[in-house]
Amino acid sequence: MSNFTNEAARLETARQDLATANRILFNQGVVDAFGHVSMRHPERPDQFLLSANMAPATVTPGDVLAFDLQGNLLGNGGQKVYLERFIHAAIYANRPDVLSVVHSHAAAVVPFTIVKSARLRPVCHMGGFLSGIIPNFEIRDHAGMGSDLLIRDITLGQHLAQSLGQSAAVMMRGHGVTVTGGTLRQAVFRAVYTQNNAQIQAAAMALGEVTYLTDAEALAADEANTGQISRAWDFWSSQTQA
Numbered sequence: 413m414s415n416f417t418n419e420a421a422r423l424e425t426a427r428q429d430l431a432t433a434n435r436i437l438f439n440q441g442v443v444d445a446f447g448h449v450s451m452r453h454p455e456r457p458d459q460f461l462l463s464a465n466m467a468p469a470t471v472t473p474g475d476v477l478a479f480d481l482q483g484n485l486l487g488n489g490g491q492k493v494y495l496e497r498f499i500h501a502a503i504y505a506n507r508p509d510v511l512s513v514v515h516s517h518a519a520a521v522v523p524f525t526i527v528k529s530a531r532l533r534p535v536c537h538m539g540g541f542l543s544g545i546i547p548n549f550e551i552r553d554h555a556g557m558g559s560d561l562l563i564r565d566i567t568l569g570q571h572l573a574q575s576l577g578q579s580a581a582v583m584m585r586g587h588g589v590t591v592t593g594g595t596l597r598q599a600v601f602r603a604v605y606t607q608n609n610a611q612i613q614a615a616a617m618a619l620g621e622v623t624y625l626t627d628a629e630a631l632a633a634d635e636a637n638t639g640q641i642s643r644a645w646d647f648w649s650s651q652t653q654a
């Protein structure tokens with residue numbers, strides 16, 4: 413195949429994978445009518461792929477659009493785009509290692525963005541990637557006391573990306589969470605297990621004193637889990653084709 417054909421084939425595969433990721437995240441209860449998942453463009457690191465503005469469960473490969481790292485839609489399709497696309501744009505600009513981003517309002521996670529003394533921490537091996545301090549982005553520091561809490565421009569996106577720093581995820585006070593990955597599959601896996609860890613941690617906190625993973629345990633568990641991501645993806649993916 414020519415280079416052009418190879419590039420076109422890789423882009424088509426990326427569009428299909430992104431549509432699958434949207435359906436997985438809906439099936440796993442991470443997103444509902446809102447929330448979105450993106451991936452860096454496979455051929456153009458200064459661009460990313462994200463669907464048009466629609467419920468994630470309905471995304472098809474043909475709905476996937478390309479954006480630049482300022483959040484501008486490329487091409488002249490005139491499609492409706494997600495208001496919060498700047499989350500993705502700013503993180504890709506700030507983190508060359510990030511190849512995929514999931515933003516959700518996952519209900520199990522939001523309480524950990526609101527209660528100052530309740531920080532999301534790894535409580536089980538599947539949440540190992542949450543090691544260290546997961547930052548909690550306070551939009552009031554940048555948008556004042558009367559914002560709608562949404563990341564509606566690139567400046568707010570840049571503030572969020574700075575808050576994320578080198579972490580795997582950033583909590584967003586009163587709003588949700590944004591999770592990153594070195595691959596699309598890893599970002600999806602982490603988004604699912606961020607919610608899972610939050611559910612287990614909240615249940616444990618209600619019972620009594622919680623034993624958290626040590627940083628060394630969390631890192632070791634994360635390394636072990638990284639080798640198992642395809643098993644989860646293949647299973648979750650098969651469920652989207654039913």
Ligand SMILES: [Zn+2]
Pocket residue numbers: 496515516517562587588
């Ligand atoms: Zn949001």
